[in-house]
Amino acid sequence: MNFIKRYLIPRLISYFLVIWLGITIVFFIPRLIPNDPVIKMVDQMRARGSTLEPGTMDGIIHDLTVMYGLEGSTLEQYRDFWVRLAHGDLGVSFFQFPAPVSDLIATALPWTLGLLLTTTAISWVFGNIIGGLAGYYTRRSWSRTLDAVAMVIRPMPYYIFSFVLLLLFTYVWRWFPVTGGASLGALPEFTWGYIKDVLWHSFLPGLSLSALGMAVNFQVMKLLVQNINAEDYVQYARLGGVTNTRIVSKYIIRNALLPQITGLALSFGQIFSGALITEIVFGYPGVGMLLYRAIINGDYNLIMGITMLSIVGITTAMLIVDLAYPLLDPRVRYT
Amino acid sequence: MKTLIDLFKDYRFSFAFVVLLVILIMALLSFFSPYDPTLWYVVPRDLKPSSEHLLGTDSNGQDIFWQATYAVRNSLTISLISASVSRVIAILVGMIAGYKGGTIDRVLMFLGDSLLVIPLFLIFVMLAMMVREHMNLVVLGLMLSFFGWPWDARLIRSMVLSLRERDFTRTALLSGTGTIKLVLKEYMPFTMPLIFSTLINNMAFAIGLEITLALLGLVDLTIPTLGTMLNWAYFSHAILLERWWWILTPVILSICMFIALYWLSVSISEYLDPRTRIQRVGA
Numbered sequence A: 001m002n003f004i005k006r007y008l009i010p011r012l013i014s015y016f017l018v019i020w021l022g023i024t025i026v027f028f029i030p031r032l033i034p035n036d037p038v039i040k041m042v043d044q045m046r047a048r049g050s051t052l053e054p055g056t057m058d059g060i061i062h063d064l065t066v067m068y069g070l071e072g073s074t075l076e077q078y079r080d081f082w083v084r085l086a087h088g089d090l091g092v093s094f095f096q097f098p099a100p101v102s103d104l105i106a107t108a109l110p111w112t113l114g115l116l117l118t119t120t121a122i123s124w125v126f127g128n129i130i131g132g133l134a135g136y137y138t139r140r141s142w143s144r145t146l147d148a149v150a151m152v153i154r155p156m157p158y159y160i161f162s163f164v165l166l167l168l169f170t171y172v173w174r175w176f177p178v179t180g181g182a183s184l185g186a187l188p189e190f191t192w193g194y195i196k197d198v199l200w201h202s203f204l205p206g207l208s209l210s211a212l213g214m215a216v217n218f219q220v221m222k223l224l225v226q227n228i229n230a231e232d233y234v235q236y237a238r239l240g241g242v243t244n245t246r247i248v249s250k251y252i253i254r255n256a257l258l259p260q261i262t263g264l265a266l267s268f269g270q271i272f273s274g275a276l277i278t279e280i281v282f283g284y285p286g287v288g289m290l291l292y293r294a295i296i297n298g299d300y301n302l303i304m305g306i307t308m309l310s311i312v313g314i315t316t317a318m319l320i321v322d323l324a325y326p327l328l329d330p331r332v333r334y335t
Numbered sequence B: 001m002k003t004l005i006d007l008f009k010d011y012r013f014s015f016a017f018v019v020l021l022v023i024l025i026m027a028l029l030s031f032f033s034p035y036d037p038t039l040w041y042v043v044p045r046d047l048k049p050s051s052e053h054l055l056g057t058d059s060n061g062q063d064i065f066w067q068a069t070y071a072v073r074n075s076l077t078i079s080l081i082s083a084s085v086s087r088v089i090a091i092l093v094g095m096i097a098g099y100k101g102g103t104i105d106r107v108l109m110f111l112g113d114s115l116l117v118i119p120l121f122l123i124f125v126m127l128a129m130m131v132r133e134h135m136n137l138v139v140l141g142l143m144l145s146f147f148g149w150p151w152d153a154r155l156i157r158s159m160v161l162s163l164r165e166r167d168f169t170r171t172a173l174l175s176g177t178g179t180i181k182l183v184l185k186e187y188m189p190f191t192m193p194l195i196f197s198t199l200i201n202n203m204a205f206a207i208g209l210e211i212t213l214a215l216l217g218l219v220d221l222t223i224p225t226l227g228t229m230l231n232w233a234y235f236s237h238a239i240l241l242e243r244w245w246w247i248l249t250p251v252i253l254s255i256c257m258f259i260a261l262y263w264l265s266v267s268i269s270e271y272l273d274p275r276t277r278i279q280r281v282g283a
Helices: A002-032 A037-047 A054-068 A074-086 A101-136 A141-153 A158-172 A192-201 A203-229 A232-239 A244-273 A276-281 A287-296 A300-328 B002-008 B011-032 B064-100 B102-117 B120-130 B137-147 B150-164 B167-174 B179-215 B226-235 B244-272 B274-281
Strands: none
Touching: A002 A074, A002 A300, A002 B102, A002 B120, A037 A054, A101 A141, A101 A203, A101 A244, A101 A287, A101 A300, A141 A203, A141 B244, A158 A203, A158 A276, A158 B179, A158 B244, A192 A203, A203 A244, A203 A276, A232 A244, A244 A300, A276 A287, A276 B179, A287 A300, A287 B120, A300 B120, B002 B011, B002 B244, B011 B064, B011 B244, B064 B102, B064 B137, B064 B150, B064 B179, B064 B226, B064 B244, B102 B150, B120 B137, B120 B179, B137 B179, B150 B179, B167 B179, B179 B226, B179 B244, B226 B244
8 A cells, every 4th residue: 555655656647747748748849830831731732733723722721720730729739639649549641641640650560569679689688698698707708809899889879780781781791681671562471481581671670770789788787797796695605605506596697687677678668769770771661661751751740649659658668667676676665 | 197198008098099089180171171062063973982082982973081071070060069068958957956956856857857758869850850941060969969968967966966965065065165166166076077978978979869860861961971971872872883982981980980989988987987997897
């Protein structure tokens, strides 16, 4: 009971407050700038040379205003915005008119989720295993070599890898397809052939995304294991004759994994906006690509939709981490 | 002097120093460039690197070496504006929140935490789309600076929180030192190393974000920066047309820049705080 009152309720309030703040910012940014999207749209139509009757033009302007949710005062717009949001209506896309934004995101999301869930998991598991070993055998030469490699990989943004891999695999080794999510004309079906095709195509984007994550996890885990290894209780256990396997599995790994689990959850939260440039460079049909096309075409509804989705995604991931922490770490009890 | 000699013993510092020196010289060379970076077709197109054109020429008829000198200069300018302005915000917010505490602390930290949680990058994209017509180096630098402070403000705040409990704070307060003087004279020296290392990290962050925005076409593509060079090279199909010298120049320059900035920050903070070095080497 104490837990609910002292911890859960304040945490939930701040959760909803952050979501509200984020979505409100997303709502107001386009409206603060003196740049009427309806007039812009109409101008574009005029520029394409379409001539219309004066009455029709007024009708079009009215329809566009309603569709953009720009009818009435800002306050009314704000209220309508939340009402529509509550019904799961994110509006209509403009560059793929009249497809609803939610449909477009729903088509692109599985690609991004599939790619990023896999790469995040791979880089977490391998980064931690290798980092843990390197931290335990810190004086070996391979441990130092890996440390130096991580020092080089760590500072580079993920999209630089995409470019480097793209250059390497188009000039030097032509092993992997460098564009698309699957072969052209391949129909999505649940067969080994199609799955193999998708995996084959996602190898390079996956590699460029997991390299950085692996380096980060490696560095953090190595440092954690080194520090725990030097702790008094580990030394004491060693002197007391506790077996090495037991020290590593019970004393070191359990303690070192805790902060890493937080890190994992946070990186899952970043997934929604994660692989933007990589998807563009490799022509991968995910949310990043969708966002890119939305930016080129000035499709505000679509950008707002993707942004709101990631706000909810990230804050929810953080909430889950915070609530799950006492289950993982017996030292933390919200009483 | 001894400090420098000690620092040069770290191979990472030496590397970072040399690379940044070369990059700085490149940036300065741009003032002597024989070509105007905004003009097209000033040299023959698509030439391979030669003694006349050190890094070749691109499909827009620009000399890549001289274009790169401008790119480096502009990218550095953006990152310096962004890093220094966001440092000022971080210091102010961190010091006020840490020193005043109470409601002000909670409000400032809630704002900062919200900025950390919200996918800033997407909001940044929306903002950049809106001001695309008025985008220049300074506007871009200021916009980037607005997003670079929350984490560092948090670090400074926690530092001030612990400094506030130390004895010298009480001595200073009892002897009648004013708040502003106390913060500037007594706390600043403690936070300086932190501010410096976050300054370098923030520069790398700004350069990276600029490249991302440029690849999305959200900045003025006529101003050469590392990002716009990559954009031109990539979207002119430099890879498909096998003009490797065009795309490799910005890629290698940015790789060098990111590694140099990171190593500089790591080596300096290890020098200033030997505990992290001992931790890293594993004593």
